[in-house]
Each structure stands twice: as structure tokens, then as C-alpha cells.
Amino acid sequence: MSSNSEPNPKIIDLIAKKEAGSKPFVSIEFFPPRSDAGVKNLYARMQRMKESINPLFSDVTWGAGGSTADLTLEIAEHLKETGHVANMHMTCTNMEKDGDPKLAVHSALKTAQKYGIRNIVALRGDPAAGQDEWKAADGGFTCALDLVKYMRENFGDEFGISVAGYPEGHPNAISEIEDPSTMSESEKARSSTCDGKTFTCKDEDYKKEMDYLKQKIDAGADFIITQMFFDTKVFGTFVDDCRKWGINVPIVPGLMCINAYPGFCKMTKFCKTRVPAELQAKMDSIQDDAEAIKAFGVEYGIQMCRELMEIGVDVLHFYTLNLEKVTFGILKGLGYDVKGVVDESDASTMVAKGSAWARVGDKVKTIYGSGTVQDVRSDGTAQVMIESWSLAEGQTPTAFLQKEHYSKVF
Incomplete structure (x- = not known):
């Protein structure tokens, strides 16, 4: 289809x-792959999934630090051209309002408009590569709310806008709890444990999260897509709380x-x-059996x-992770x-471009063997300790x- 073809409907x-x-x-999400081969294979998968499950809409993510801006636009355009309703993520990280076309929100939105892409997921985004904390670009946006407001002020109703919701609280609003016995019942219900530590979004912080979500909706967002969760009771509570806050838009559960x-x-x-606990126990018990993990992923998803x-x-x-087996299995089990x-023979090519996961402490594969990331520079270059090598006197290169030249170990 050309840029003059009929635009996508609003979701x-x-x-x-x-x-x-x-x-x-049913809707699905993809991320921009790192290699040309990965993009080619993703396009084939998108076509199979369109023919197999005919999703209501298909998301494509915007890499950390705006690192996939051009490719995200390209993939969103391809989705639209091949019959999908494209829902393009856009983050504030490293994005100016105007200026350099490759780093400007206005230019990206005009490009989306040109190609008939009419649905945007407005997000703050993760920190840019090499940064531990999120920082706004000079003259840029400070949060997703700014982006929603900007879109409505400058483009009116041209775009359908969705925003993120966090049933357990945004990760930045989740705190370590020294004494779990001090938690309220609501804090316990959304709490998590990791490495023997307990975390939760405290009630006062959860209230701030809900107040902020209400602001995003009031500013013009049409519906909510949630962060992943594995406890549906937490999602149910979140929906009830949204209604109590006067948030009456559709709430779409994000399923990893x-x-x-x-x-x-x-x-x-x-x-x-x-x-x-039962989910973690099951995962731990079959962790070395890749096929059993996928089979259980289908079972638990159903x-x-x-x-x-x-x-x-x-x-x-x-959230398909650019794969199809588990998604198809779940839907078949539900009677769709x-x-x-x-066909997941191309799974090794589904490595994210500009991925936010490659951070200090991550395990990665390299051409020299496996290792651990010690530092990440602003251009994405990583300092990796190659642990698969053993030099004289126990030194590690x-x-x-x-x-x-490196990829995360999943």
C-alpha cells in the first residue's frame, strides 16, 4: 500500500x-531484531501469525534510548502494509520534541501519520544504554504524560493512544521491605521475592501510581495495556482500583x-x-528441559x-518474544x-536490537565465549569479562x- 492508502482504524x-x-x-507484540536476517524472519512470522490468528492489533516496541526508532517505524509500516493494525510504541528516552528528525517525536509522528499508522503506545521508556537512571533529553519530555499531552495538543484525535498500566506498581516504585510482617494486606498481595529479599509497591506509592495513571487517561489516552504479571488476582484488583479511581477505559492484560x-x-x-510460589516451584523443577518449559508455558498461559x-x-x-509456539498453543487450548x-527454526535470530537488557551484570554470549557485562558505554559497547577463558595465574580476559558482537543469554 502507498502512503495515500486508507489509514488503520483506531484500536x-x-x-x-x-x-x-x-x-x-487477541493482540500480539514484537520487538525489532538486531540483524537483517532477524528482520526478514520476523516478517515471515508476522505473516504466519496474521493468517493463523488474525490479531486485532500488533504492537512493535521502541528500543531503549530510542535505539530502534528507524527500524520500529519500518516494522510498523510493514505491519500496516501487510494487513495488521499497527500499534507503534514510542518512548521519551533520548527523544526531543523537534529538531533532529531521527531524534524528534514530532517527526516520528508525522512519519507514522504519512504511512497510515494511527495507533501509538505512549511510554516514558527505559534508561538509555550505559545509564542506570532515566534522564530526559534536552528540550524533551519528562514522562509519558507529557507525550500524551503533546500528541493531543499537536495532532488532536489523529492518533489512538494507549498507555502502560502497572498492576504491581512500576518497577521504580517498588521498594525492598526489610520486615515483611509490616506490610498491609494489599502490599502483601502484590509483593514479590527475589534472592531472599521481599519487594512491594507500598500503599502510598501505589496511590501515586494510580493518580498518575488517571492523569494519563484524563490527558487523552484511550486504553491501558498492562505490564506483564503472573498472578491474575493482582490484575483483578488493579482493574477494580482503576474503576474506583474513575479510570473507565478498557484495560488490556499484557501476557508474557x-x-x-x-x-x-x-x-x-x-x-x-x-x-x-507454585509457578516458581514448577519452573525450577523443569528448568533444564527446554521443551517442558514451553509446554508448561502453554499450560500456565491457558x-x-x-x-x-x-x-x-x-x-x-x-508478549510473543518474536516467537509463536506458546502463543498458538495457548489460543488452541482456549478454543480459538x-x-x-x-516454525521456530529461526529462533536464534530473534535477538533484540538496542535491547535494554544488556546491562552490567548480564550474562552474554560473544565470539570469544560466554561472559559477564562489566560496563556499558553510551554507544552500546560493552566491557565483558570472558569467563569461558582461563589464563595464566587464574586471570580472566x-x-x-x-x-x-554480543548477545544476552536467555
């Missing part, structure tokens, strides 16, 4: 068409597909996600979705009409590698 209008008593719509044990542990630790359907969600949104054959 909020599509959600409104859901018939009472019908199954939830369980594909591998290392990735599950990495992401839940990074996000301080609540993991029910269970979660059934509980969410009882709550009454409009959409089931799958899933066509086609799964260090390599300085550009980001395309």
Missing part, C-alpha cells in the same frame, strides 16, 4: 465492537509468554514481578487466560481457531565489544 474503535459474551480479541527458564528469571527479576476471561477482559495481549504450522 479503541475496534475494541468497542466486541459483542457481549464473545471471546476476547513463558518460552525459556533463563528469560523468565531475567525478566521477573528485572521487573520485580510477583511470581506465585490457566491465566481462563481466569482473565472470567474477569471479563476485552483483549488478550501476548488457529490455522497454520509453527576482558573484551570491549560493539553491541552487534
Whole structure:
């Protein structure tokens, strides 16, 4: 399709068409792969998933620090051209309002508008590569609320806007609790444990989170997509709390597909996600069996979705990790009409470009062997201690590698 073709409909209008008593719509999320081969393979997967499950909409993420801006726009355009309703993420990290077209929000929105992309996920974003704390760009936005306001003030109703919601609290609002016995019942219900430590979003911080979410909706956001969670009771409480706060827009649950044990542990630790004890125990018991992990990912996903359907969600949104087996398995188990054959032979190419996960302490693969990231520079170059080598007197070599020469261990 050309830039003059019919633009995508707004997602909020599509959600409104859901018939009472019908199954939830299905939506999916992809990330920009690091290599050209990964992009090519992703496009093939997108086509298979369009034909197999016909998602209501398809997200594409915006890499940390704006590192995938051009590729994100390219993938969103491809989604739109191939029949998907594209929902493009946009973050504030390293993004100016105007100025350099490659770093300016206004230019990115004009490009999206040109290609008929009419749905944006407005996010603050993760810190830029090499930074531990998030900082606004000079003349840029300080938070997702600024981005929502800017879009409505400068583009009116041209775009449908979704924003993030955090049933357990934003990771930055989650605190370590020295004495768990001091937690309130609500704090306990959304608490998590990691390395013997207890974390939760304290009640006063949770209130601030809900107040801020209400501001984003009042500023013009159409609906909410949540951070991943594995305890549906926490999601149910979050929905109830949103309604108490006067937040009456659709709330779409974000479902992280369980594909591998290392990735599950990495992401839940990074996000301080609540993991029910029985889920963690099961994952630990089968951690060395990759196929068993995927099979259990399907089983647990079906269970979660059934509980969410009882709550009454409009959409089931799958964080696919650029794979399809677990998503297809869950949907088949729920009775959806899933066509086609799964092909994950290209899974090794699904490594994220500009990934926010490559940080100090991460385990990575390199051309020299496996190692641990000691430092990450602003351009993504990593200082990696190569632990698979053993030199004289027990010394361990260090390599300085550009980001395309190392990959995270999932």
C-alpha cells in the first residue's frame, strides 16, 4: 500500500465492537531484531501469525534510548502494509520534541501519520544504554504524560493512544521491605521475592501510581495495556482500583509468554514481578528441559487466560518474544481457531536490537565465549569479562565489544 492508502482504524474503535459474551480479541507484540536476517524472519512470522490468528492489533516496541526508532517505524509500516493494525510504541528516552528528525517525536509522528499508522503506545521508556537512571533529553519530555499531552495538543484525535498500566506498581516504585510482617494486606498481595529479599509497591506509592495513571487517561489516552504479571488476582484488583479511581477505559492484560527458564528469571527479576510460589516451584523443577518449559508455558498461559476471561477482559495481549509456539498453543487450548504450522527454526535470530537488557551484570554470549557485562558505554559497547577463558595465574580476559558482537543469554 502507498502512503495515500486508507489509514488503520483506531484500536479503541475496534475494541468497542466486541459483542457481549464473545471471546476476547487477541493482540500480539514484537520487538525489532538486531540483524537483517532477524528482520526478514520476523516478517515471515508476522505473516504466519496474521493468517493463523488474525490479531486485532500488533504492537512493535521502541528500543531503549530510542535505539530502534528507524527500524520500529519500518516494522510498523510493514505491519500496516501487510494487513495488521499497527500499534507503534514510542518512548521519551533520548527523544526531543523537534529538531533532529531521527531524534524528534514530532517527526516520528508525522512519519507514522504519512504511512497510515494511527495507533501509538505512549511510554516514558527505559534508561538509555550505559545509564542506570532515566534522564530526559534536552528540550524533551519528562514522562509519558507529557507525550500524551503533546500528541493531543499537536495532532488532536489523529492518533489512538494507549498507555502502560502497572498492576504491581512500576518497577521504580517498588521498594525492598526489610520486615515483611509490616506490610498491609494489599502490599502483601502484590509483593514479590527475589534472592531472599521481599519487594512491594507500598500503599502510598501505589496511590501515586494510580493518580498518575488517571492523569494519563484524563490527558487523552484511550486504553491501558498492562505490564506483564503472573498472578491474575493482582490484575483483578488493579482493574477494580482503576474503576474506583474513575479510570473507565478498557484495560488490556499484557501476557508474557513463558518460552525459556533463563528469560523468565531475567525478566521477573528485572521487573520485580510477583511470581506465585507454585509457578516458581514448577519452573525450577523443569528448568533444564527446554521443551517442558514451553509446554508448561502453554499450560500456565491457558490457566491465566481462563481466569482473565472470567474477569471479563476485552483483549488478550501476548508478549510473543518474536516467537509463536506458546502463543498458538495457548489460543488452541482456549478454543480459538488457529490455522497454520509453527516454525521456530529461526529462533536464534530473534535477538533484540538496542535491547535494554544488556546491562552490567548480564550474562552474554560473544565470539570469544560466554561472559559477564562489566560496563556499558553510551554507544552500546560493552566491557565483558570472558569467563569461558582461563589464563595464566587464574586471570580472566576482558573484551570491549560493539553491541552487534554480543548477545544476552536467555
